[in-house]
Amino acid sequence: KAGVTQTPRYLIKTRGQQVTLSCSPISGHRSVSWYQQTPGQGLQFLFEYFSETQRNKGNFPGRFSGRQFSNSRSEMNVSTLELGDSALYLCASSFLAGNAEAFFGQGTRLTVV
Amino acid sequence: QKEVEQNSGPLSVPEGAIASLNCTYSDRVSQSFFWYRQYSGKSPELIMSIYSNGDKEDGRFTAQLNKASQYVSLLIRDSQPSDSATYLCAFRDNYGQNFVFGPGTRLSVLP
Numbered sequence: 552k553a554g555v556t557q558t559p560r561y562l563i564k565t566r567g568q569q570v571t572l573s574c575s576p577i578s579g580h581r582s583v584s585w586y587q588q589t590p591g592q593g594l595q596f597l598f599e600y601f602s603e604t605q606r607n608k609g610n611f612p613g614r615f616s617g618r619q620f621s622n623s624r625s626e627m628n629v630s631t632l633e634l635g636d637s638a639l640y641l642c643a644s645s646f647l648a649g650n651a652e653a654f655f656g657q658g659t660r661l662t663v664v
Numbered sequence: 665q666k667e668v669e670q671n672s673g674p675l676s677v678p679e680g681a682i683a684s685l686n687c688t689y690s691d692r693v694s695q696s697f698f699w700y701r702q703y704s705g706k707s708p709e710l711i712m713s714i715y716s717n718g719d720k721e722d723g724r725f726t727a728q729l730n731k732a733s734q735y736v737s738l739l740i741r742d743s744q745p746s747d748s749a750t751y752l753c754a755f756r757d758n759y760g761q762n763f764v765f766g767p768g769t770r771l772s773v774l775p
Binding site: 643 | 707767
């Protein structure tokens with residue numbers, strides 16, 4: 552069974568640009584969550600999608616947005632990139648939202664210069 | 665008060681010893697608790713989940729949950745150098761929604 556797939560693995564962008572990251576969950580999983588990980592802040596929750604609906608949103612500015620498609624694949628978009636957006640972006644999939652265990656993809660390393 | 669607290673470490677133990685990792689949380693209604701292992705430069709990997717008070721064992725790993733004390737721990741028996749990583753505890757909040765992660769404890773197992 553394939554795991555969670557994130558693309559691209561590495562990305563370098565310039566301040567002010569926008570970026571779109573993709574996440575394909577484990578087959579059969581319908582919940583996808585996104586996290587930002589930085590050395591100083593640890594793992595910070597961005598948002599969770601279940602059946603194409605955003606269920607929860609973390610404390611991030613509106614420049615961070617996402618969506619989920621009918622096949623459960625999810626995309627995350629960051630507009631007007633700032634240097635502080637440089638981080639490892641992780642997505643995790645669960646069979647259900649709620650108490651289910653979450654499995655992480657390998658992440659996308661975003662560097663903003 | 666922070667929602668999840670862990671000692672940042674590093675926690676150093678000799679090979680073959682028991683490593684004990686601790687986590688306290690502030691949300692009394694949390695129902696689901698998880699331990700993840702993260703190697704440097706890699707993504708978190710689920711080790712164990714625990715939902716009820718008491719101990720849960722899986723191979724060399726034992727998770728212990730005490731909801732009254734709002735405390736969850738992970739014991740690693742017969743520690744190996746390959747266990748050297750950062751260990752993150754996490755819980756689902758009181759609505760069973762967001763995952764809340766602790767800052768992680770860095771474990772170093774010395775050969």
